[in-house]
Amino acid sequence: xxxxxxxxxxxxxxxxxxxxxxxxxxxxxxxxxxxxxxxxxxxxxxxxxxxxxxxxxxxxxxxxxxxxxxxxxxxxxxxxxxxxxxxxxxxxxxxxxxxxxxxxxxxxxxxxxxxxxxxxxxxxxxxxxxxxxxxxxxxxxxxxxxxxxxxxxxxxxxxxxxxxxxxxxxxxxxxxxxxxxxxxxxxxxxxxxxxxxxxxxxxxxxxxxxxxxxxxxxxxxxxxxxxxxxxxxxxxxxxxxxxxxxxxxxxxxxxxxxxxxxxxxxxxxxxxxxxxxxxxxxxxxxxxxxxxxxxxxxxxxxxxxxxxxxxxxxxxxxxxxxxxxxxxxxxxxxxxxxxxxxxxxxxxxxxxxxxxxxxxxxxxxxxxxxxxx
Amino acid sequence: xxxxxxxxxxxxxxxxxxxxxxxxxxxxxxxxxxxxxxxxxxxxxxxxxxxxxxxxxxxxxxxxxxxxxxxxxxxxxxxxxxxxxxxxxxxxxxxxxxxxxxxxxxxxxxxxxxxxxxxxxxxxxxxxxxxxxxxxxxxxxxxxxxxxxxxxxxxxxxxxxxxxxxxxxxxxxxxxxxxxxxxxxxxxxxxxxxxxxxxxxxxxxxxxxxxxxxxxxxxxxxxxxxxxxxxxxxxxxxxxxxxxxxxxxxxxxxxxxxxxxxxxxxxxxxxxxxxxxxxxxxxxxxxxxxxxxxxxxxxxxxxxxxxxxxxxxxxxxxxxxxxxxxxxxxxxxxxxxxxxxxxxxxxxxxxxxxxxxxxxxxxxxxxxxxxxxxxxxxxxxxxxxxxxxxxxxxxxxxxxxxxxxxxxxxxxxxxxxxxxxxxxxxxxxxxxxxxxxxxxxxxxxxxxxxxxxxxxxxxxxxxxxxxxxxxxxxxxxxxxxxxxxxxxxxxxxxxxxxxxx
Numbered sequence: 001x002x003x004x005x006x007x008x009x010x011x012x013x014x015x016x017x018x019x020x021x022x023x024x025x026x027x028x029x030x031x032x033x034x035x036x037x038x039x040x041x042x043x044x045x046x047x048x049x050x051x052x053x054x055x056x057x058x059x060x061x062x063x064x065x066x067x068x069x070x071x072x073x074x075x076x077x078x079x080x081x082x083x084x085x086x087x088x089x090x091x092x093x094x095x096x097x098x099x100x101x102x103x104x105x106x107x108x109x110x111x112x113x114x115x116x117x118x119x120x121x122x123x124x125x126x127x128x129x130x131x132x133x134x135x136x137x138x139x140x141x142x143x144x145x146x147x148x149x150x151x152x153x154x155x156x157x158x159x160x161x162x163x164x165x166x167x168x169x170x171x172x173x174x175x176x177x178x179x180x181x182x183x184x185x186x187x188x189x190x191x192x193x194x195x196x197x198x199x200x201x202x203x204x205x206x207x208x209x210x211x212x213x214x215x216x217x218x219x220x221x222x223x224x225x226x227x228x229x230x231x232x233x234x235x236x237x238x239x240x241x242x243x244x245x246x247x248x249x250x251x252x253x254x255x256x257x258x259x260x261x262x263x264x265x266x267x268x269x270x271x272x273x274x275x276x277x278x279x280x281x282x283x284x285x286x287x288x289x290x291x292x293x294x295x296x297x298x299x300x301x302x303x304x305x306x307x308x309x310x311x312x313x314x315x316x317x318x319x320x321x322x323x324x325x326x327x328x329x330x331x332x333x334x335x336x337x338x339x340x341x342x343x344x345x346x347x348x349x350x351x352x353x354x355x356x357x358x359x360x361x362x363x364x365x366x367x368x369x370x371x372x373x
Numbered sequence: 374x375x376x377x378x379x380x381x382x383x384x385x386x387x388x389x390x391x392x393x394x395x396x397x398x399x400x401x402x403x404x405x406x407x408x409x410x411x412x413x414x415x416x417x418x419x420x421x422x423x424x425x426x427x428x429x430x431x432x433x434x435x436x437x438x439x440x441x442x443x444x445x446x447x448x449x450x451x452x453x454x455x456x457x458x459x460x461x462x463x464x465x466x467x468x469x470x471x472x473x474x475x476x477x478x479x480x481x482x483x484x485x486x487x488x489x490x491x492x493x494x495x496x497x498x499x500x501x502x503x504x505x506x507x508x509x510x511x512x513x514x515x516x517x518x519x520x521x522x523x524x525x526x527x528x529x530x531x532x533x534x535x536x537x538x539x540x541x542x543x544x545x546x547x548x549x550x551x552x553x554x555x556x557x558x559x560x561x562x563x564x565x566x567x568x569x570x571x572x573x574x575x576x577x578x579x580x581x582x583x584x585x586x587x588x589x590x591x592x593x594x595x596x597x598x599x600x601x602x603x604x605x606x607x608x609x610x611x612x613x614x615x616x617x618x619x620x621x622x623x624x625x626x627x628x629x630x631x632x633x634x635x636x637x638x639x640x641x642x643x644x645x646x647x648x649x650x651x652x653x654x655x656x657x658x659x660x661x662x663x664x665x666x667x668x669x670x671x672x673x674x675x676x677x678x679x680x681x682x683x684x685x686x687x688x689x690x691x692x693x694x695x696x697x698x699x700x701x702x703x704x705x706x707x708x709x710x711x712x713x714x715x716x717x718x719x720x721x722x723x724x725x726x727x728x729x730x731x732x733x734x735x736x737x738x739x740x741x742x743x744x745x746x747x748x749x750x751x752x753x754x755x756x757x758x759x760x761x762x763x764x765x766x767x768x769x770x771x772x773x774x775x776x777x778x779x780x781x782x783x784x785x786x787x788x789x790x791x792x793x794x795x796x797x798x799x800x801x802x803x804x805x806x807x808x809x810x811x812x813x814x815x816x817x818x819x820x821x822x823x824x825x826x827x828x829x830x831x832x833x834x835x836x837x838x839x840x841x842x843x844x845x846x847x848x849x850x851x852x853x854x855x856x857x858x859x860x861x862x863x864x865x866x867x868x869x870x871x872x873x874x
Contacts, residue, residue: 128728129734130727130729130730131727133727242731270728270729271729271730271731272727272728272729273728329727329728329729331757331759332569332862333566333567333568333569333570333758333759334762336568336569337568342568343568343569343572343862344853344855344856344858344859345855347855347858347859347861347862348854348859350858351818351858361865362727363718363727363865364587364756364865365727367727
């Protein structure tokens with residue numbers, strides 16, 4: 001049998017049930033991964049008083065369970081799977097600087113893509129899964145413009161804002177890689193809807209997780225994921241957020257690390273912007289365009305490319321309807337009342353505006369699309 | 374001594390003739406009822422004895438056997454009391470034998486000999502092959518709806534005995550009891566704004582299309598639904614008789630005569646599936662879907678109904694009838710109604726707007742899982758109803774009243790009937806190219822809706838029927854692009870759960 005690298009034993013240790021990051025840190029304290037694995041197999045770990053004490057009451061039972069699992073585990077095969085998927089496993093001293101120096105550093109990182117993708121400036125773009133069209137568009141545009149300006153976009157590959165920011169970062173001609181931190185094992189694509197995006201980020205940038213292969217996206221992993229996003233970013237931009245939600249936990253983690261937090265202002269009538277507007281009131285910097293973010297990073301804004309709008313100009317009726325929709329999600333009812341045309345005429349104009357790309361329909365709601373896409 | 378009288382029992386919403394045979398002969402005094410009587414029917418024995426004795430008509434100290442033929446048919450209720458009592462009187466020679474040959478009898482007896490109304494009088498009287506039927510005064514209004522039968526309201530057994538002996542004439546028909554006027558249907562003019570929902574209501578009334586309204590609490594969904602009966606034309610005579618039969622069978626029409634106003638049924642969301650489609654004991658009562666026949670079935674808070682009760686709606690929605698099978702046999706009830714349903718977009722109900730909901734994804738998914746795609750697919754009209762803004766409430770012009778809309782609806786219905794002999798909701802796909810040919814613009818709209826995944830093949834057909842109804846409401850010969858666009862706009866995926874509209 002060829003000798004296995006230390007990473008193989010790390011992966012094997014992390015794959016044990018209940019080997020959470022905090023416990024792994026205790027197991028790996030003053031032991032190399034191979035040594036920890038051997039100690040687990042020969043029972044030395046079960047006799048380690050400091051470890052059992054640190055694991056509190058459940059220590060003996062946990063360690064015994066791990067030992068039983070470890071004896072049944074085919075380590076070479078597990079490592080083979082990591083190699084096939086192109087997944088690296090690293091211990092703390094091999095971690096990127098931003099994480100090594102973190103107040104709550106990760107124990108073991110699973111990653112697809114090299115850490116050299118973290119060399120440049122990085123901005124986290126985060127926000128709610130339940131976003132509006134406005135939030136999507138802003139996240140996409142920011143992602144695209146930052147990636148073109150050579151700034152890596154860090155996000156969590158969740159639905160909504162996260163996904164849209166990375167879609168933007170992959171569109172056009174990016175000069176910086178996308179960086180994603182996820183809450184499940186790197187072979188567990190969650191949410192499924194982001195399957196394609198997930199693969200693209202892994203191919204062109206860096207995909208990080210603290211969870212071993214096969215780990216389900218459990219609730220407790222997401223706040224931990226948010227802390228890594230905050231730790232990796234030089235600046236955190238919140239595009240849309242409700243008053244409570246995952247983005248707010250990212251903001252707290254960023255403030256704890258003295259990272260600047262910027263927020264995109266939104267309508268005072270939109271619940272999805274209530275959180276970001278509150279952040280602005282508390283002193284977060286406003287983002288009205290990519291230049292605001294670049295200025296905080298200390299970059300000089302590049303030359304602005306004129307926005308090409310090749311959509312067919314709406315006719316008079318279409319323009320009236322477009323005005324009536326405004327920049328808020330609107331129902332057909334509201335549009336009819338604002339224009340005083342009859343339902344059929346407005347419905348036809350709406351269909352034509354959707355066809356020409358001026359509007360989109362989300363469920364029963366209409367939202368206006370800006371020029372960029 | 375043998376005597377035979379005619380009566381009827383009820384099975385589902387249909388009457389079944391029953392021949393009551395009474396045999397009185399020597400032996401130990403006893404009273405036996407055979408022929409599948411249910412409990413209330415078996416109890417006739419005590420009511421009949423007390424009624425005969427109170428009316429001073431005597432009681433035989435002999436063995437009395439009552440056979441209810443055909444003996445295989447389950448007999449339900451107390452409507453056979455009178456027929457048993459009269460047969461006994463004949464057997465005891467209290468009244469002449471030939472006085473009852475042309476008569477049917479249908480009433481429950483009080484211990485004092487009074488005749489009391491029974492439920493289901495209309496279908497039961499219709500089932501009796503006798504030219505005259507004796508009923509309680511309270512059943513006269515229903516009984517007289519059967520044209521070939523002369524209804525003879527009589528208030529007591531003693532009075533009936535006098536008439537049968539020829540000592541008195543048939544008592545005069547009692548003056549009709551003042552029927553409580555039904556509460557007026559609220560007027561559509563009260564609705565401010567909501568142009569899309571208003572139009573959806575109008576289209577539902579004109580074409581018989583089922584309507585789903587999704588919106589937060591307080592948006593006016595219930596208010597809109599309650600105004601739908603006011604838009605429907607009065608029932609035509611045939612439908613009115615069917616509706617009255619069903620209501621009679623359910624025991625709901627005892628006071629009035631023919632029901633001409635389309636019914637509006639709004640069962641509570643804790644309804645069981647049996648109450649929804651009918652069934653129950655041997656009587657097999659019609660359910661809410663049948664009581665709503667010819668009118669509107671309104672399900673408020675659709676997401677809160679037990680899934681079984683909702684899935685049971687699929688057959689009636691598809692076929693216009695409902696077939697209920699039980700151990701005693703199976704019954705088919707009419708169940709052709711306009712289904713109007715209202716629900717919140719999600720459990721928090723706050724807002725279906727993008728970014729507006731506060732529910733967790735799993736709570737939303739759970740809520741939406743309660744509605745199956747096949748059921749949602751039955752709704753031709755699905756609209757989002759939002760809370761009107763203050764400006765809309767205060768400054769929107771007063772909407773059209775129900776009368777004006779009802780007139781348009783009647784016009785559209787008669788146009789549809791003249792064209793295809795029915796409502797547009799029943800248009801078959803192969804008829805559509807004849808009655809609603811597509812313009813190039815409409816064809817393009819539909820093609821795009823299908824390629825975008827917004828419309829299924831079935832949805833395509835349904836959108837075209839709705840567009841046809843919209844054109845009928847406008848009095849237009851041809852279906853224009855605007856009609857089609859409006860039909861598409863009335864068929865959104867209001868829950869955003871990816872059910873192909």
